[in-house]
Amino acid sequence: MLSTRAPAKINLTLHILGRRADGYHALESLVVFSGAGDTLSLTPGAALSLDVTGPTAPAAGASDDNLVLRAARNLAGRIEGLRLGAFRLEKRLPVAAGIGGGSSDAAAALRLLAHANDLAADDPRLYEAARATGSDVPVCLAGRARIMRGAGESLGPLLSLPLLPAVLINPGVPVETRPVFARLGLQPGESVSGGAHPEIPSGADAPALLALLEKGRNDLEDPACLQAPVIVDVLAVLRAARGCRLARMSGSGATCFALFTTPQTAARAARAIRRQHPEWWVKTAALR
Numbered sequence: 001m002l003s004t005r006a007p008a009k010i011n012l013t014l015h016i017l018g019r020r021a022d023g024y025h026a027l028e029s030l031v032v033f034s035g036a037g038d039t040l041s042l043t044p045g046a047a048l049s050l051d052v053t054g055p056t057a058p059a060a061g062a063s064d065d066n067l068v069l070r071a072a073r074n075l076a077g078r079i080e081g082l083r084l085g086a087f088r089l090e091k092r093l094p095v096a097a098g099i100g101g102g103s104s105d106a107a108a109a110l111r112l113l114a115h116a117n118d119l120a121a122d123d124p125r126l127y128e129a130a131r132a133t134g135s136d137v138p139v140c141l142a143g144r145a146r147i148m149r150g151a152g153e154s155l156g157p158l159l160s161l162p163l164l165p166a167v168l169i170n171p172g173v174p175v176e177t178r179p180v181f182a183r184l185g186l187q188p189g190e191s192v193s194g195g196a197h198p199e200i201p202s203g204a205d206a207p208a209l210l211a212l213l214e215k216g217r218n219d220l221e222d223p224a225c226l227q228a229p230v231i232v233d234v235l236a237v238l239r240a241a242r243g244c245r246l247a248r249m250s251g252s253g254a255t256c257f258a259l260f261t262t263p264q265t266a267a268r269a270a271r272a273i274r275r276q277h278p279e280w281w282v283k284t285a286a287l288r
């Protein structure tokens with residue numbers, strides 16, 4: 001049996017540059033990953049199947065529509081005789097949460113199938129299957145920090161970034177991605193002129209990276225707050241936490257993150273927030 005982690009994806013920045021003729025939004029985003037997430041395993045075999053367990057399994061929806069199966073089918077469509085098998089997904093990440101849980105699961109499935117079929121990690125068919133599965137799947141394939149552009153299909157070089165101690169909060173309200181983008185009200189072909197994305201140099205230390213992140217933003221924060229007003233409360237709680245250096249929403253929400261200078265200050269903040277809001281999903285994380 002082969003096994004891999006499917007970590008949460010966090011958009012430290014998310015700048016919307018406009019809307020393309022195909023209806024998708026052009027973006028520029030610094031993407032990092034957490035240590036924790038879902039776990040996916042594969043027992044290789046001829047038939048494709050999926051069993052989903054774990055605390056957030058019911059929210060992930062019908063098994064047949066699962067992004068794990070969609071990714072596997074997209075790869076099988078590109079490689080004749082691909083060895084498939086029985087997947088088991090332990091689902092822990094909140095669903096429809098702006099942290100790409102489904103995308104990371106799909107990317108994990110492609111990595112496991114690559115392993116089971118002796119495909120090189122940079123086999124272009126893996127990237128093509130990832131792209132066909134969803135906008136966020138290509139960046140999740142390597143699961144390492146980098147800038148993502150286009151609708152998500154254009155990936156910058158891997159970045160070496162410091163480990164960022166963080167607290168993640170999801171208030172338990174699922175937020176669908178499509179209507180958040182739609183609230184921007186952009187027409188196909190329309191561009192927006194927000195400030196330029198800061199240049200992120202590989203090897204930046206934590207203070208330098210924090211200073212650059214402060215110059216960035218998440219352009220989906222306002223539309224997501226209109227869709228799920230509890231996000232305003234989450235951001236206020238994170239910004240008020242002792243030691244918080246920066247708080248922002250990830251992706252299309254509702255998960256928000258706060259960055260701290262040490263794992264201890266992050267853990268202390270998480271404990272205090274859990275006491276205040278036992279109904280929220282509150283996790284410490286090391287992002288990079």
Ligand SMILES: C[C@@](CO)(OP(=O)(O)O)[C@H](O)COP(=O)(O)OP(=O)(O)OC[C@H]1O[C@@H](n2ccc(N)nc2=O)[C@H](O)[C@@H]1O
Binds near residue numbers: 101253
């Ligand atoms: C916003 C982001 C930021 O990383 O993350 P999440 O909030 O989903 O985690 C992504 O762009 C989401 O990627 P993903 O969730 O894979 O999106 P897809 O399934 O490809 O698209 C869902 C819908 O979102 C809209 N969409 C998505 C990506 C994009 N660049 N422009 C869009 O307009 C489209 O309406 C599309 O029909």
Ligand SMILES: Nc1ncnc2c1ncn2[C@@H]1O[C@H](COP(=O)(O)OP(=O)(O)O)[C@@H](O)[C@H]1O
Binds near residue numbers: 065095096099105251
């Ligand atoms: N393995 C999976 N995990 C989570 N959601 C999944 C999965 N497969 C399919 N989905 C569906 O994909 C949608 C987006 O889920 P998710 O990837 O968690 O969103 P987000 O990227 O906003 O965090 C949900 O509506 C969910 O039903």
